[in-house]
Amino acid sequence: MSEAKISFRNVSKSFPAAGKSFTAIRNLSLDIHNGEIVTVVGPSGCGKSTAMNMVAGLMPHSSGELLVDGKPIDGPGPDRGVIFQQYALFPWLTVRANVEFGLxxxxxxxxxxxxxxxxxxxxxxxxxxxxxxxxxxSGGMKQRCAIARAYAVNPSVLLMDEPFGALDALTRVKLQDQLLDTWSRDRRTVMFITHDVDEAVYIAHRVIVLAANPGRLQEIIEVDLPFPRNDEIRLSPEFTEIRNHVWRAVYQRDASAA
Structure with a gap:
C-alpha cells in the first residue's frame, strides 16, 4: 500500500453564506494508499462529507489539488463507487435490477x-x-443491496458516508464484518466516514481525525491491529487503547474548542 490512490494537496472548499464565504475545509493534505481502508472521524461541521463528496466528484474543490491515481478529479466516474446512509434504491426495481442498473x-x-x-x-x-x-x-438488507450495486460496477475506490449509521447495533457489526470480508478478497481502496469511534477503529488501517471550524487535518492514527478482525480483536486491550486515543482526539479536542 505504498502508492497514493487518493491525494489531497492543500485542498480547501468554501461556500457562499449570507453574502460572505464560509470555509468548510482549509488546506487539507492527505494521501490514501491503494488498497487501504481509511476511516474519517471528527465533530459535526468538520467537513467529513464535504471531503468525500469532492472525491466522488459531486462538488468541486475551491483550491489545491485533488487527485485519483495521479489524475485531477473533474466529476463523478465509474472508478469511484459511492454508498450513502440512505440507501437510494429504486423502489420500482427488484434487488437484482437495482444492482444491474449501473451495468x-x-x-x-x-x-x-x-x-x-x-x-x-x-x-x-x-x-x-x-x-x-x-x-x-430490512434496513440492513437494503444497505447490503446498495453495497452490491456499488461493487458491481467494479470501482477501484469505495466512498462510504456513514453507510451503517441508521442501522441497529447488531446489524451494524455484521455489516462491518461483511465489509472487511469483501475487502479481503479484492483489496479495494475504501474511504469510510463515521461518527462511531469503535467502528472507525475496527475496520481501518488508519483513522483520519478532522477538526472543525474550519475543517482541517488534526491527526492520523495508525491502527496496528491484525487482519482479519474479529470479536477477539474488539475486546482486546490493544483495541481499547487505540479506541481511547481516537475518542480523546475527537471529543476532548471538540470540548476544549467549544
Whole structure:
C-alpha cells in the first residue's frame, strides 16, 4: 500500500453564506494508499462529507489539488463507487435490477448483467432475495443491496458516508464484518466516514481525525491491529487503547474548542 490512490494537496472548499464565504475545509493534505481502508472521524461541521463528496466528484474543490491515481478529479466516474446512509434504491426495481442498473449504463448485455449482479448478491448474502423489491427488505438488507450495486460496477475506490449509521447495533457489526470480508478478497481502496469511534477503529488501517471550524487535518492514527478482525480483536486491550486515543482526539479536542 505504498502508492497514493487518493491525494489531497492543500485542498480547501468554501461556500457562499449570507453574502460572505464560509470555509468548510482549509488546506487539507492527505494521501490514501491503494488498497487501504481509511476511516474519517471528527465533530459535526468538520467537513467529513464535504471531503468525500469532492472525491466522488459531486462538488468541486475551491483550491489545491485533488487527485485519483495521479489524475485531477473533474466529476463523478465509474472508478469511484459511492454508498450513502440512505440507501437510494429504486423502489420500482427488484434487488437484482437495482444492482444491474449501473451495468446497464455501462452497456453490458442482459446475460452479463445478470451474472455479475448475482455474483455480488451472493457476496453480500442476498442471492435468495434477487427478485424481491426494496420495500420487503430490512434496513440492513437494503444497505447490503446498495453495497452490491456499488461493487458491481467494479470501482477501484469505495466512498462510504456513514453507510451503517441508521442501522441497529447488531446489524451494524455484521455489516462491518461483511465489509472487511469483501475487502479481503479484492483489496479495494475504501474511504469510510463515521461518527462511531469503535467502528472507525475496527475496520481501518488508519483513522483520519478532522477538526472543525474550519475543517482541517488534526491527526492520523495508525491502527496496528491484525487482519482479519474479529470479536477477539474488539475486546482486546490493544483495541481499547487505540479506541481511547481516537475518542480523546475527537471529543476532548471538540470540548476544549467549544
Amino acid at each position: 446497464k449504463l455501462q452497456g453490458l448485455d442482459a446475460a452479463a448483467r445478470r451474472e455479475r449482479a448475482m455474483h455480488y448478491l451472493r457476496l453480500v448474502g442476498l442471492a435468495d432475495f434477487a427478485e424481491a423489491y426494496p420495500k420487503t427488505l
